[in-house]
Amino acid sequence: MNKQVVSDGTLGKSLDILDSVVGFGRAVRFSEVLEISPYPKATLHRIMQSLTSQGMLAYDEERHVYVPGMRLVRTARHAWNQSSLAPLAAPFLDTLASDVGETVHLAQMENGRVVFIDKRTPENGFKTMAVAGRRAPAHCTGVGKAMLAFMDEKRRAQALENQLYEPFTPATHTTPGTLLKELDAIRAGGVAYDREEHEQGIVSIAAPIFDGYRRVIGSLSIVTSTMRMAPDALEHFRPALLRTTAQIGTEAAVWPFPAAQ
Known part of the structure; x- marks a missing residue:
């Protein structure tokens, strides 16, 4: 872990993690996210699973990597057009x-x-x-x-x-x-x-x-x-x-x- 952040509960942590995953600009392994995350391994894993189940992240079981999910893509597109x-x-x-x-x-x-x-x-x-x-x-x-x-x-x-x-x-x-x-x-x-x-x-x-x-x-x-x-x-x-x-x-x-x- 390389930094401390102040988050608004679970929602804040989830958004921090989404920012981290998207910030890599490529498919990323859990270990890579953990390396830069301020959150404990168990917390990070739990939140990334929740984000995946909600479609905000997608997990490739063959390559064992995460990418932005289609729900996030749709949301980002609508937000881009509006803001x-x-x-x-x-x-x-x-x-x-x-x-x-x-x-x-x-x-x-x-x-x-x-x-x-x-x-x-x-x-x-x-x-x-x-x-x-x-x-x-x-x-x-x-x-x-x-x-x-x-x-x-x-x-x-x-x-x-x-x-x-x-x-x-x-x-x-x-x-x-x-x-x-x-x-x-x-x-x-x-x-x-x-x-x-x-x-x-x-x-x-x-x-x-x-x-x-x-x-x-x-x-x-x-x-x-x-x-x-x-x-x-x-x-x-x-x-x-x-x-x-x-x-x-x-x-x-x-x-x-x-x-x-």
Whole structure:
């Protein structure tokens, strides 16, 4: 066991275990889940059996491995269609990526962590590692800082408590003070930048997406490499970026998407 977690009883433990199994990204043996689980072997086995009987996990008796069950797949598909901005934003991402000729990232936030929801890479665009479902820190990404800056104070305070301030590059914020100062500037300027803060050589310009109540429900970024473009040149993309976030926000106004938190 490698960590301690606080769970809401059996339900919380079950969700933690589902996250662990799905997080492997492949079929996984019980022993592998046990190795990273904070729960005793008997507890883990009992809950995984229950999840299997409920269709949330499936067990392959020949290979002795677990995979996500079809009930989980169905639930995830419905949840994706209702809470993810990806289906609604798809045509706007297509247009933006085509217009700017660079990769576009769509993101939402959960518990202070960026969750990449979708991306578009034009034929000659810079290829990035982001994929739908991948998580990233908020304190050092353009999409993360764009959401943090425009959250209400309560949600922002909660999200900031979850930042670890890992120093990914020499440009990364490593203290709340420097980050908060930049968030003030982002609110004043309307857009956020990633100036090689998460990965050296990668830069972006990002803007928040608001719902009809001016709540932040996501963010959008245009991403490129310093080999292709000087960081200051990203400002050229501001009009197209802001136009697209406004279009997505208008479409999202009729549906209660979850606020960034």
